[in-house]
Amino acid sequence: MGSSTEGKHTTFPLIDTDVHERFASIEQLLPYMKEPFRSYMSNWTGWGELKYTHPIGGSRLDALLPNGAVPGSDYDVLREQLLDRYDMKYAMLTGLFYPATMEAQFELAAALASAYNDWMIEHWLERDERFLGSIHVAPQMVETAVREIERLADHPRIVQVLLPIGTAPYGDPHYHPIFEAAERHNLVVAMHQGNSVQSPFGTPRYYIEWHIVLSQAFMSMAVNLIMNGVFDKYPRTRIAMLEGGFSWVPSLMWRMDQNYKSLRMEVPWVKRMPSDYIKTHFRFATQPIEDPSPADMLKMVELMGSDELLLFSTDYPHWDFDSPERSLPTSFPDSLKRKIFYENARDFYQLT
Amino acid sequence: MKHVVCKVEEMEPGSKRSIRIGSREVVLVMTGSGEYCAMRNVCPHQGARLSDGELTGTTLPSCAGEYTYGKEGGVLRCPWHRWEFDVSNGQSLFPDPRSRVKSYEVTVEDGHIVLHD
Numbered sequence: 520m521g522s523s524t525e526g527k528h529t530t531f532p533l534i535d536t537d538v539h540e541r542f543a544s545i546e547q548l549l550p551y552m553k554e555p556f557r558s559y560m561s562n563w564t565g566w567g568e569l570k571y572t573h574p575i576g577g578s579r580l581d582a583l584l585p586n587g588a589v590p591g592s593d594y595d596v597l598r599e600q601l602l603d604r605y606d607m608k609y610a611m612l613t614g615l616f617y618p619a620t621m622e623a624q625f626e627l628a629a630a631l632a633s634a635y636n637d638w639m640i641e642h643w644l645e646r647d648e649r650f651l652g653s654i655h656v657a658p659q660m661v662e663t664a665v666r667e668i669e670r671l672a673d674h675p676r677i678v679q680v681l682l683p684i685g686t687a688p689y690g691d692p693h694y695h696p697i698f699e700a701a702e703r704h705n706l707v708v709a710m711h712q713g714n715s716v717q718s719p720f721g722t723p724r725y726y727i728e729w730h731i732v733l734s735q736a737f738m739s740m741a742v743n744l745i746m747n748g749v750f751d752k753y754p755r756t757r758i759a760m761l762e763g764g765f766s767w768v769p770s771l772m773w774r775m776d777q778n779y780k781s782l783r784m785e786v787p788w789v790k791r792m793p794s795d796y797i798k799t800h801f802r803f804a805t806q807p808i809e810d811p812s813p814a815d816m817l818k819m820v821e822l823m824g825s826d827e828l829l830l831f832s833t834d835y836p837h838w839d840f841d842s843p844e845r846s847l848p849t850s851f852p853d854s855l856k857r858k859i860f861y862e863n864a865r866d867f868y869q870l871t
Numbered sequence: 872m873k874h875v876v877c878k879v880e881e882m883e884p885g886s887k888r889s890i891r892i893g894s895r896e897v898v899l900v901m902t903g904s905g906e907y908c909a910m911r912n913v914c915p916h917q918g919a920r921l922s923d924g925e926l927t928g929t930t931l932p933s934c935a936g937e938y939t940y941g942k943e944g945g946v947l948r949c950p951w952h953r954w955e956f957d958v959s960n961g962q963s964l965f966p967d968p969r970s971r972v973k974s975y976e977v978t979v980e981d982g983h984i985v986l987h988d
Contacts, residue, residue, distance in 0.1 A: 580950035581923035810916070840951050845917035 531857050532608040533843055534864035536804045537711065537761045537832035538601065540612045540643045542635075543588040547642075551634035556627050566621050569714035571726040575838060582836035590836040591615075594646055601835045602649055605843045608861065609870060611651045612643055613681060613711050613761060619658050620685040620715040628657035633667055644676055651868070653681035653709055658694055665700045672704035678868050679706050679759065683713030684736045690747030702753045707868060710740060711761040737763030738771050745775065745796045748788040757867060758801045762834060765803040769822035772797050798825050802867050804832035805859065806841040813848030826855055830864045874986045879979055882907075885944045889922040892988060897975060898922040899984065900958045903944030907977035908958040909986050914949040915970055923950040929964065 542548065545563050552560065578590035582600060591597060602610060616635055618628035632655040644652045654671050656664035671677055680701050682689055689697070689710070701708050716729075716736045723729045737760050750756055775793035783789065789796075811819075820826065833841050847859060864870070874892050882888065882901040889912050890897050896912040898921050912921050928943035946964065947956045955964040961974035976987040 575948075575953040579919075580925060581920070838951065838953060842917040842919070842951075 531860045532606050533860050534609045535833050536611045536830045537613050537834050538610040539591045539615045541589045541591040543592040548634040551637040556630040570722045578836050579840050609651050617683040617713050619683050620713045625659040629663045632657050651676050651678045653679050661696050665696050668700040679709040681709045684710050685713040685715035688743045690743035698749050698753045698756050702755045707757045707759050709759040734763050734767050745793050746786050750796050750800050751788050761804045766819050802830050804830050806832040806834045807839045808846050813850045816848055826858050827863050829859045831860045876984045887926050909975040909977050910961040910972045919949050919951040921947050924948045
């Protein structure tokens, strides 16, 4: 298996907040499913989440597996290419099987999420102490989702509930019990890009258009959560935004604050400046990091108004993987690198 | 300086291999039309090993909505973000002069492939 030609030269331990473990086949979930849905699996066709054929392939070419199975489905390869290749203290498993975005058959969605959790715990989480896990739920049925959180929240290496960003506005009161449960169990709520994200035009004609504007969904979600009062109702809520980038955060904070000064009366439960909610309750994973000049990137981090908002992530094994050695400008001050690579995630997830 | 890499029989058209010249890694390519090219085996973006990528053709600049495929076997595509490089000169196929990979002259001498640096 290949990798970069550079040797290890990060001087800090890493926490990777976005690592995609996968199953090689949906059949791997069968032992964790009951009837009637177990039988559904013999007719499984998925739910058509991604609307595009990927023009260049969805994974790193050096992470392709000899047996043709989906990259990320082989623990030994993942360990070699990621956990052992870099000085990886923790890797947060975020999967990429998100029944939360199913538009129908919500009981099936809940059964799949639950089966996935059991499979992930047994085959990944309990196999390597560096892994930290996410609880997948079907938020379409919020009470069932809360029960799933209750079922798994006490696992010592489960650190978050994962909600994919698709078309569901999680600030809506329908979803609030999920935030209540996460807060009660001291879990982060991670929001990762789902493949059902749409642009303001629906489905853009080309994949490149869709992939460029994904961050708009993260902006919409941050605004939605704040304006619907999630953080006023559940003040210990912590949101990790995964795979949405971060360079949009400064302008969004300005725009929210500007609008809030005029329109606060519509959302009187929002009691602080919106930018304050961002700095208190949100963290943003760095990938997919853009590549302006190092000086401009440093300015962008400074414009966020805090050096504690960024969490490093690779998105292994996907095509837009960010290398721990080369994605952040090496000219960043060591204190800032240490925060982004390690301390911010350690503190936000309350790890030891 | 000349570096004898291998015998000509050891490379097929449309193939690539990673070689080490001193402390540097170089990717040697034999294009589909039988030309030899070589460039540093490091993507200037995030350092991936280009020899783990694809030796391929690609879409050529065209009018909106038209696809013209070309440069068959003459493009090396990085295994990570798929930046594309022209194997003949190491230049990226997007117009950014900073994104160039150092290329090396390659000749055939006495049945051997020879790299010059």
